[in-house]
Amino acid sequence: xxxxxxxxxxxxxxxxxxxxxxxxxxxxxxxxxxxxxxxxxxxxxxxxxxxxxxxxxxxxxxxxxxxxxxxxxxxxxxxxxxxxxxxxxxxxxxxxxxxxxxxxxxxxxxxxxxxxxxxxxxxxxxxxxxxxxxxxxxxxxxxxxxxxxxxxxxxxxxxxxxxxxxxxxxxxxxxxxxxxxxxxxxxxxxxxxxxxxxxxxxxxxxxxxxxxxxxxxxxxxxxxxxxxxxxxxxxxxxxxxxxxxxxxxxxxxxxxxxxxxxxxxxxxxxxxxxxxxxxxxxxxxxxxxxxxxxxxxxxxxxxxxxxxxxxxxxxxxxxxxxxxxxxxxxxxxxxxxxxxxxxxxxxxxxxxxxxxxxxxxxxxxxxxxxxxxxxxxxxxxxxxxxxxxxxxxxxxxxxxxxxxxxxxxxxxxxxxxxxxxxxxxxxxxxxxxxxxxxxxxxxxxxxxxxxxxxxxxxxxxxxxxxxxxxxxxxxxxxxxxxxxxxxxxxxxxxxxxxxxxxxxxxxxxxxxxxxxxxxxxxxxxxxxxxxxxxxxxxxxxxxxxxxxxxxxxxxxxxxx
Numbered sequence: 370x371x372x373x374x375x376x377x378x379x380x381x382x383x384x385x386x387x388x389x390x391x392x393x394x395x396x397x398x399x400x401x402x403x404x405x406x407x408x409x410x411x412x413x414x415x416x417x418x419x420x421x422x423x424x425x426x427x428x429x430x431x432x433x434x435x436x437x438x439x440x441x442x443x444x445x446x447x448x449x450x451x452x453x454x455x456x457x458x459x460x461x462x463x464x465x466x467x468x469x470x471x472x473x474x475x476x477x478x479x480x481x482x483x484x485x486x487x488x489x490x491x492x493x494x495x496x497x498x499x500x501x502x503x504x505x506x507x508x509x510x511x512x513x514x515x516x517x518x519x520x521x522x523x524x525x526x527x528x529x530x531x532x533x534x535x536x537x538x539x540x541x542x543x544x545x546x547x548x549x550x551x552x553x554x555x556x557x558x559x560x561x562x563x564x565x566x567x568x569x570x571x572x573x574x575x576x577x578x579x580x581x582x583x584x585x586x587x588x589x590x591x592x593x594x595x596x597x598x599x600x601x602x603x604x605x606x607x608x609x610x611x612x613x614x615x616x617x618x619x620x621x622x623x624x625x626x627x628x629x630x631x632x633x634x635x636x637x638x639x640x641x642x643x644x645x646x647x648x649x650x651x652x653x654x655x656x657x658x659x660x661x662x663x664x665x666x667x668x669x670x671x672x673x674x675x676x677x678x679x680x681x682x683x684x685x686x687x688x689x690x691x692x693x694x695x696x697x698x699x700x701x702x703x704x705x706x707x708x709x710x711x712x713x714x715x716x717x718x719x720x721x722x723x724x725x726x727x728x729x730x731x732x733x734x735x736x737x738x739x740x741x742x743x744x745x746x747x748x749x750x751x752x753x754x755x756x757x758x759x760x761x762x763x764x765x766x767x768x769x770x771x772x773x774x775x776x777x778x779x780x781x782x783x784x785x786x787x788x789x790x791x792x793x794x795x796x797x798x799x800x801x802x803x804x805x806x807x808x809x810x811x812x813x814x815x816x817x818x819x820x821x822x823x824x825x826x827x828x829x830x831x832x833x834x835x836x837x838x839x840x841x842x843x844x845x846x847x848x849x850x851x852x853x854x855x856x857x858x859x860x861x862x863x864x865x866x867x868x869x870x871x872x873x874x875x876x877x878x879x880x881x882x883x884x885x886x887x888x889x890x891x892x893x894x895x896x897x898x899x900x901x902x903x904x905x906x907x908x909x910x911x912x913x914x915x916x917x918x919x920x921x922x923x924x925x926x927x928x929x
Contacts, residue, residue, distance in 0.1 A: 401598030403540040404433040420780035422748035425684035432612040464848035471923040489918040497910030511830035515628035517548035517585035575664030575824030601639040615753040627825035632660030664823035668698030696731030732813035807865035868901035
């Protein structure tokens, strides 16, 4: 149970950890903080709180959140949660405040936070043939930062550090990764897929796992960025997470399915109230980042930028617009400020006649998303939708050309409050002619290696011209522990991949604390897949994984 919030004129409440005299309290928008990684337990916990009718200042469709932004969300809802009869919500609140305790170190405002944020090891064994081709046939493991994996023994070992001082922040997360060697696609299959993609290039490509694949043993920076907080914004440079959509299974615009890109970023992490505008549209958040893509050979080394605006007209409704543009690259047009601004300020649908000219605005993908806590069920059910379209100003203007992911989340079942249920349906197969050849969603006539970084789809793992869905049933042991059953299905039609493809996955997982600071995240997954173009008949694999993560307590020094 969380103790009730108490305030007095002499001691205004500023957080779970304690109180501070007003003259010693630093304004919250002068302090910077690092982002919480999108694979953290914090996000499903916050999502559940939101769908229970709390944390009304949270923007469901724009992640990651900074540590202090989450602290402010919780402070705004603490009284409602504590005074409710919802013990599940109270337990989540207590766990989240404990996670963020270094941000509010007692009776004085925070000055310095530093230390080892996490240290982790994952052991993964896969028995049977796998899919590792999100641009064509599919993935056995998704939303995993593009980490290498193959049949056999795989592992990762990593650590992260958090450092915050006044408005400045530094976050580094690096890891050693291992995957065994494997035999990839034959030359004939690679040539066939190149033909489908309209690629006249026979050399090695990250989007085609062809030939003999050597064992992988890289050290990789998963996230690494420095940032400064300016008036509610985190302005940063380096590698950082992004998840731009309200769904859990993936996000059509941007997810952690691929390795993070290096970028310059301006992220409004705290809700902004705009005079006159916010009276109608409510508070707003926005995010912008720009940087190079890796793994593209045709053309080589293009850049990408993304921008999103999200609004909350009511405490129960949120909607957002996002746009991503891939532009430039060796062999096409140079990456310059001129070519960047040409695409950035062009509000029109793409003109095909511009694509191979200096006036090419780039490969443009526009997204619209929304979430709504349903009437009469505000504390139980949230509906959400995510849509994306290629070469249109917005999917709203061309719904028949749009891909979608929709979902329904039941955050608690009456009389079984520890259970929740979520289901999502997804399609990247709109009814347009080019889509029948995989040449619409996540593909483009100039940027033929499409919406990828180092070979993996940056958006939804379901990839190009596919349909499917996911469902989760979760039993919550506590606010940061759970047991979960998951089902996943994906189908790709034969008019894109000859013979079509089918994937079915069944997964059981557990997240459990071994003591206060060590987390066990273990899962068993069975997959059956068919891809006659690659291997005949039904292929099966079983994956067993166990990850141990140590969360040491961050050190904090107050402002005196």
